[in-house]
Amino acid sequence: MNCRSIAVLVLAWSAVSILITGCFGKQEINDLAMVTAVGLDLYGDNQVSLSVQIVRPADARGQTGAPSGGTGEPIYSIQSQGRTIFEAARNLARFSSRRVYWAHNFVIVIGEDYARRGIADMIDFFTRNHELRMSTWVVVTPDKASEVIATITGMEVVPGEAIDKLFRYNQIVAEAPGSNMMRLQESFLATGAEPVLAKVQLKPRGISNKKPNQFGSLKQVVLSGAAVFKGDKMQGWLSPKDAKGLLPFIEKVDSEIAIVNCPNEPGKRTTLELKKLKQTMKPGWKDGKITLRIKQKIDANLVELGCSNSYAVVREQLEVKLRQQMEDQVKNIFDIAQQQYRTDFLKAGQTFHNRYPQEWRKVAAEWDDYFAEADVTVQTDVKLTSPVLKLKEPTSGKELK
Amino acid sequence: MTVQPLLDTAITDSLQTNVDLIQRIMGQSVDFIKRDFDFHQETNRQGVCFYTDGLISNTELQHILKAILVHSQELPAEILLQADTVEELKRRLMTNCSLRAIRKIGEGVDGILGGETLFLIDGFAEGLLVVTKAWESRSITEPATDNVVRGPRDGFTENIRTNTALVRRRIKDPSLRLDSLIVGTKTKTDLNVAYMEGIVKPGLVEEVKARIHKIKIDGVLESGYIEELIEDAPFSVFSTIGTTERPDKVAASLLEGKVAIFVDNTPVVLTVPTFFWQFFQASDDYYSRYWVGSFFRIVRYIAFLISLMLPSLYVMLVSFHQEMIPSMLAFTIASGREVVPFPVLVEAIMMELAFELMREAGLRMPKPVGQAVSIVGSLIIGQAAVQAGLVSPFMVIIVAVTGIASFAIPNYSASLSIRLLRFPLIIASGMLGLLGFAGMFFIVVIHALSIRSFGEPYLAPAAPFRPSDQKDIVLRLPWWSNKSRPSIAADAKRQQDGAMPKPPES
Numbered sequence: 001m002n003c004r005s006i007a008v009l010v011l012a013w014s015a016v017s018i019l020i021t022g023c024f025g026k027q028e029i030n031d032l033a034m035v036t037a038v039g040l041d042l043y044g045d046n047q048v049s050l051s052v053q054i055v056r057p058a059d060a061r062g063q064t065g066a067p068s069g070g071t072g073e074p075i076y077s078i079q080s081q082g083r084t085i086f087e088a089a090r091n092l093a094r095f096s097s098r099r100v101y102w103a104h105n106f107v108i109v110i111g112e113d114y115a116r117r118g119i120a121d122m123i124d125f126f127t128r129n130h131e132l133r134m135s136t137w138v139v140v141t142p143d144k145a146s147e148v149i150a151t152i153t154g155m156e157v158v159p160g161e162a163i164d165k166l167f168r169y170n171q172i173v174a175e176a177p178g179s180n181m182m183r184l185q186e187s188f189l190a191t192g193a194e195p196v197l198a199k200v201q202l203k204p205r206g207i208s209n210k211k212p213n214q215f216g217s218l219k220q221v222v223l224s225g226a227a228v229f230k231g232d233k234m235q236g237w238l239s240p241k242d243a244k245g246l247l248p249f250i251e252k253v254d255s256e257i258a259i260v261n262c263p264n265e266p267g268k269r270t271t272l273e274l275k276k277l278k279q280t281m282k283p284g285w286k287d288g289k290i291t292l293r294i295k296q297k298i299d300a301n302l303v304e305l306g307c308s309n310s311y312a313v314v315r316e317q318l319e320v321k322l323r324q325q326m327e328d329q330v331k332n333i334f335d336i337a338q339q340q341y342r343t344d345f346l347k348a349g350q351t352f353h354n355r356y357p358q359e360w361r362k363v364a365a366e367w368d369d370y371f372a373e374a375d376v377t378v379q380t381d382v383k384l385t386s387p388v389l390k391l392k393e394p395t396s397g398k399e400l401k
Numbered sequence: 402m403t404v405q406p407l408l409d410t411a412i413t414d415s416l417q418t419n420v421d422l423i424q425r426i427m428g429q430s431v432d433f434i435k436r437d438f439d440f441h442q443e444t445n446r447q448g449v450c451f452y453t454d455g456l457i458s459n460t461e462l463q464h465i466l467k468a469i470l471v472h473s474q475e476l477p478a479e480i481l482l483q484a485d486t487v488e489e490l491k492r493r494l495m496t497n498c499s500l501r502a503i504r505k506i507g508e509g510v511d512g513i514l515g516g517e518t519l520f521l522i523d524g525f526a527e528g529l530l531v532v533t534k535a536w537e538s539r540s541i542t543e544p545a546t547d548n549v550v551r552g553p554r555d556g557f558t559e560n561i562r563t564n565t566a567l568v569r570r571r572i573k574d575p576s577l578r579l580d581s582l583i584v585g586t587k588t589k590t591d592l593n594v595a596y597m598e599g600i601v602k603p604g605l606v607e608e609v610k611a612r613i614h615k616i617k618i619d620g621v622l623e624s625g626y627i628e629e630l631i632e633d634a635p636f637s638v639f640s641t642i643g644t645t646e647r648p649d650k651v652a653a654s655l656l657e658g659k660v661a662i663f664v665d666n667t668p669v670v671l672t673v674p675t676f677f678w679q680f681f682q683a684s685d686d687y688y689s690r691y692w693v694g695s696f697f698r699i700v701r702y703i704a705f706l707i708s709l710m711l712p713s714l715y716v717m718l719v720s721f722h723q724e725m726i727p728s729m730l731a732f733t734i735a736s737g738r739e740v741v742p743f744p745v746l747v748e749a750i751m752m753e754l755a756f757e758l759m760r761e762a763g764l765r766m767p768k769p770v771g772q773a774v775s776i777v778g779s780l781i782i783g784q785a786a787v788q789a790g791l792v793s794p795f796m797v798i799i800v801a802v803t804g805i806a807s808f809a810i811p812n813y814s815a816s817l818s819i820r821l822l823r824f825p826l827i828i829a830s831g832m833l834g835l836l837g838f839a840g841m842f843f844i845v846v847i848h849a850l851s852i853r854s855f856g857e858p859y860l861a862p863a864a865p866f867r868p869s870d871q872k873d874i875v876l877r878l879p880w881w882s883n884k885s886r887p888s889i890a891a892d893a894k895r896q897q898d899g900a901m902p903k904p905p906e907s
Contacts, residue, residue, distance in 0.1 A: 003851060004636070007848065007851070010844065011844065014829075014840060014841070014844060025721060025834065026720050026721060026744075026831075026832075026834070027720065027721070027723075028719070028720055028738070028744055028745060029719045029720070029723050029726075029731065029734055029735045029738060029745075030735050030738040030739055030741070032723060032735070034723075034728075034731065034732065034735065036728075055732055055735075057732050057733075057735035057736035057739055058736050058739040058740075060732055060736065061732055061733050061735075061736035061737075101723065103723060103724030104723075104724070104728040104731055104732075106728070131724065133724075158732065161728070161729070
């Protein structure tokens with residue numbers, strides 16, 4: 001058989017195999033119900049209520065191409081129940097006219113009651129399914145997850161996208177961890193680390209353009225705070241202030257702000273922007289007890305001076321105050337982790353494991369107890385860089401005369 | 402009745418016999434002219450000349466006849482009795498440059514049909530064939546394909562001698578050889594094989610001639626006939642023989658050790674061997690500065706990829722791999738497709754066909770109408786079809802970009818074969834997604850890898866990789882760094898070292 005007949009054979013074979021398989025696995029993009037947000041609530045005692053936010057492309061994207069009728073709503077939110085998450089997802093087919101497609105999901109919202117019951121099934125389902133992405137954000141809400149899902153929020157047309165952008169922009173507030181599926185699974189599977197998820201809440205933050213005097217008539221999704229887990233069960237909330245202390249332990253923080261009271265001037269405040277926050281945790285093992293040494297190195301910028309003295313005068317005092325404040329912040333989060341919830345969501349176990357693999361075997365089983373007893377010392381190093389162009393105090397020029 | 406035995410007969414010394422024979426062969430064609438004259442009254446010798454009206458210059462013939470009629474009488478009678486009289490006539494009578502004596506009727510007939518004038522004189526067993534060729538032909542104009550912004554504007558014409566002269570004017574070197582062949586049993590088309598002795602790849606000229614000698618066809622009306630009859634991969638969609646209308650391109654090919662085949666009556670000259678990448682090289686690349694040349698060459702490679710793959714990638718993503726589209730884009734595409742009643746595959750094929758239809762219609766119609774066709778077509782396809790909900794706006798963009806990209810490929814025949822390959826790719830990816838696309842693409846690549854052009858791998862110098870030939874593939878390196886010819890050339894040295902210009906020392 002020469003080359004040519006082999007080539008002909010290969011061509012014929014591929015042509016036949018393409019033709020007889022037809023369009024295997026084919027699904028047109030406009031036959032899909034693209035999910036942009038998922039909500040999980042507890043239904044009854046032990047059942048799942050799954051709400052999905054599905055984008056309606058024709059209305060979400062305006063008049064591209066031919067005019068198409070519609071309600072004008074960019075999303076289509078539906079809910080179904082089931083004994084398991086997958087059953088609930090399948091039950092969506094009872095009323096969704098299109099195949100539910102998960103690959104473009106932005107966010108998974110878990111209701112508080114569901115989170116307190118345990119999220120192991122949710123972690124498994126959302127990591128096992130090949131259509132789902134590990135970069136999906138995971139949040140917990142004290143409200144009904146279904147309500148969060150169905151609320152139009154943010155400036156984006158699709159609310160799911162708005163929450164996605166919220167996460168990306170939220171780092172400058174530094175009040176909620178950027179918890180995505182990848183991080184959730186990582187801390188869920190790890191020994192010596194517990195999951196912590198961001199918190200979203202519906203708050204009346206929007207002002208209606210038609211009735212501006214009724215402030216807060218529109219609910220908006222607010223991303224702030226965190227939910228602390230032990231294993232797969234939620235233990236409690238972290239306030240936005242607590243979450244600020246948590247963030248350096250689990251992710252890179254930059255451009256967080258700190259507000260410091262002016263020295264000797266009650267009621268006057270100065271705002272500093274932490275341009276660089278480098279934090280390390282050094283574990284130690286001494287007489288069967290864990291010690292944790294936290295070291296922070298902070299480069300801060302002055303962004304708003306409220307004191308009546310010039311920056312040159314108050315600078316050193318501000319440094320001291322900021323150092324004190326940052327140390328308190330770390331101590332506070334350790335208090336919460338060690339005393340209030342007795343769960344190691346600060347990844348101290350992982351750090352200890354890496355440093356003392358032998359000792360870790362002994363303490364692993366009772367790590368929570370060891371962690372709660374751990375001796376924590378904080379050392380903060382603050383440097384305020386000087387804004388050269390504006391050293392003077394913010395006083396009016398007229399008063400000087 | 403076959404005239405072959407008649408053509409083989411020798412010219413006799415009886416004028417009447419010869420004339421009868423030729424008239425039997427040529428028949429009663431109106432453009433076949435016989436002109437009698439008295440050659441030598443003293444010995445009572447008659448003469449006859451034959452020519453084809455329209456192929457000869459009447460003025461030139463008049464000059465010849467004048468010379469014969471006036472001066473033949475002065476010839477001494479004894480000369481006419483000598484054996485080599487025709488030689489003598491050549492020396493004493495004929496005023497024009499090119500003529501030869503023949504002994505066979507067939508040669509005379511070929512000459513008459515080729516624009517020569519045959520003189521027969523009573524008593525001589527030889528004829529005189531005088532070259533009086535002159536016919537209307539197009540003047541040298543800018544070629545229709547392969548246009549350049551910077552570079553010579555002359556293009557080949559339908560006259561083979563003009564064409565070879567255009568190349569000869571560029572290479573004034575005795576090693577430029579032009580070998581003549583004749584193909585086509587009926588058309589007897591002139592064909593010239595051009596090459597640079599000493600630079601051409603060894604054995605290539607013999608191979609080209611051997612392949613041309615194998616051609617046994619009645620007619621060759623265009624170089625496309627030759628191309629199809631001598632190419633290496635007759636079943637392939639890829640063209641393994643280069644075509645061009647530009648004399649500078651032919652000259653460059655010759656200097657690279659290639660062979661050019663000129664065919665009479667067509668401005669399209671063939672060059673062999675040809676590599677696939679050559680189709681993306683425009684003459685401009687070499688005439689513009691190398692930065693610009695390299696950049697636009699890369700743009701053309703991108704155009705090639707777009708023109709080959711863009712519609713199939715779109716079909717693949719939209720009907721199989723929606724997760725690979727960025728979310729926002731996915732929503733936009735979905736909204737555009739909301740009211741489209743066809744699957745993407747059907748939509749794509751429909752639009753591609755509509756595009757090809759418009760292109761073809763615009764090409765075949767008379768020029769003013771052709772423009773109208775494209776305007777109406779683009780309006781209907783671009784605007785109305787979208788508003789009617791028949792196609793999505795995205796598909797219009799995809800097809801338009803693909804179409805423009807395919808026009809950016811300088812070589813017309815390569816652009817066509819890439820356009821053809823698009824359809825199997827679209828169908829495969831519309832039926833099996835990424836698997837189908839990858840499968841079909843691999844079949845195409847493996848096929849391209851398997852074919853050769855006159856002994857050279859088609860995808861060289863990329864595969865097989867030839868390091869020294871990379872200087873003129875993706876990038877066009879500056880001329881001063883281009884020291885050697887491509888590796889197919891026998892004489893590798895192109896220029897001396899130290900060619901890089903620099904300012905004087907002080």
